[in-house]
Amino acid sequence: GAGVQVTVAEALDRVLTTVDPPLSDLVEAEVRRHTELLLRSTVVALEPGAEGLTCVLRGPDGERRIEVDAVVLAVGVRPDSTLLVQAGARHQKGALLVEDTMRTGLPDVWAAGDCVAHHHLVLDGPAWVPLGPAANKTGRVAGTVAAGGRARFAGIVGTAVVKVFDLDVARTGLTQAEAGPEALVTDVVHRSRAKYYPGGHPMTVRLVHEPGGRLLGGQLAGREGVAKRIDVLATALHARLGVGELAELDLSYAPPFAPVYDPILIAAQRALRTRAPA
Structure with missing residues (x-):
C-alpha cells in the first residue's frame, strides 16, 4: 500500500520457527502475499550501488544482488549476563538461574528481565523466553524483594x-x-x-x-x-x-x-x- 517493494531473506528453511510447520506455512503464504520471500538465504555483503546500496544475498541457487534503499537486519538476541557469570552466578547458556524471588545466589544480587531463565510451568524447570510481560513482572518482584518486601514470580508458559x-x-x-x-x-x-x-x-x-x-x-x-x-x-x-x-x-x-x-x-x-x- 505504501509503494515499497520488500524482499525478506530468511536464513532458515521456514519462517516463524516458534510455531509448528502447519502454522508457519500459513505465515509463509501471508508473507509471500505481500513481499518477496527468500528462504535459506543470508545477507553476505553490502556494497555501494548506482542509486543506493547493493545487497548481496547467498541462497540455494548461489549469489544474488539487489539494489536497495535500506537494509533491516534482525539477528536475534542473547542474554547479556557476562558480568554476573564472571562473578559466579549460576546460568544456563548465559541465562541466569534465579529463585522465584529473583535472587541469583550471589550475596545481595537479584536479576530480572531478558537475562533470566524463568521457571516454565509446563517443563517444570528453567527456560529462557525473553518476552516483555515476564521481564516486567520479574522486575517488579526483584525491586520489591530488594527493597525489603515480599514477592514471588509464579512462572511462565511461554505465551x-x-x-x-x-x-x-x-x-x-x-x-x-x-x-x-x-x-x-x-x-x-x-x-x-x-x-x-x-x-x-x-x-x-x-x-x-x-x-x-x-x-x-x-x-x-x-x-x-x-x-x-x-x-x-x-x-x-x-x-x-x-x-x-x-x-x-x-x-x-x-x-x-x-x-x-x-x-x-x-x-x-x-x-x-x-x-x-x-
Whole structure:
C-alpha cells in the first residue's frame, strides 16, 4: 500500500520457527502475499550501488544482488549476563538461574528481565523466553524483594502473539517439536464466528497434549480472535487443566464473536478422541 517493494531473506528453511510447520506455512503464504520471500538465504555483503546500496544475498541457487534503499537486519538476541557469570552466578547458556524471588545466589544480587531463565510451568524447570510481560513482572518482584518486601514470580508458559500483515499467530506452552516424539497433536480448522454471521474467517487451532490428556501447549492462526483464545489456553496451562477440562469450559458466545462451539472447544473435544485409553 505504501509503494515499497520488500524482499525478506530468511536464513532458515521456514519462517516463524516458534510455531509448528502447519502454522508457519500459513505465515509463509501471508508473507509471500505481500513481499518477496527468500528462504535459506543470508545477507553476505553490502556494497555501494548506482542509486543506493547493493545487497548481496547467498541462497540455494548461489549469489544474488539487489539494489536497495535500506537494509533491516534482525539477528536475534542473547542474554547479556557476562558480568554476573564472571562473578559466579549460576546460568544456563548465559541465562541466569534465579529463585522465584529473583535472587541469583550471589550475596545481595537479584536479576530480572531478558537475562533470566524463568521457571516454565509446563517443563517444570528453567527456560529462557525473553518476552516483555515476564521481564516486567520479574522486575517488579526483584525491586520489591530488594527493597525489603515480599514477592514471588509464579512462572511462565511461554505465551506470545504476533501480527503478520492480516494474519494473527499465537502460541503458548510447548510446540510439538519442544514436547518430543511421545506428544500428540490435534489440529482443527473452524470459523471464527457463527457460520451464518458475516465477516468470519477460518481459524487454525493446534493442541499439543500427552496421550493421557495432559495439555502441553497450543497454537492458533487466523484473522481475528486469536489473542483472546491463546489467553484461554495460557490460563488452562497455568491451571494445569487437561484436554477434558478444557473441552468443558463455559466460553462466551454470540454470533459476531464465536460459534456456539468455540474453535478451542472443538479442538479439545477432538483431542479427547485421540487420547490413549485409560
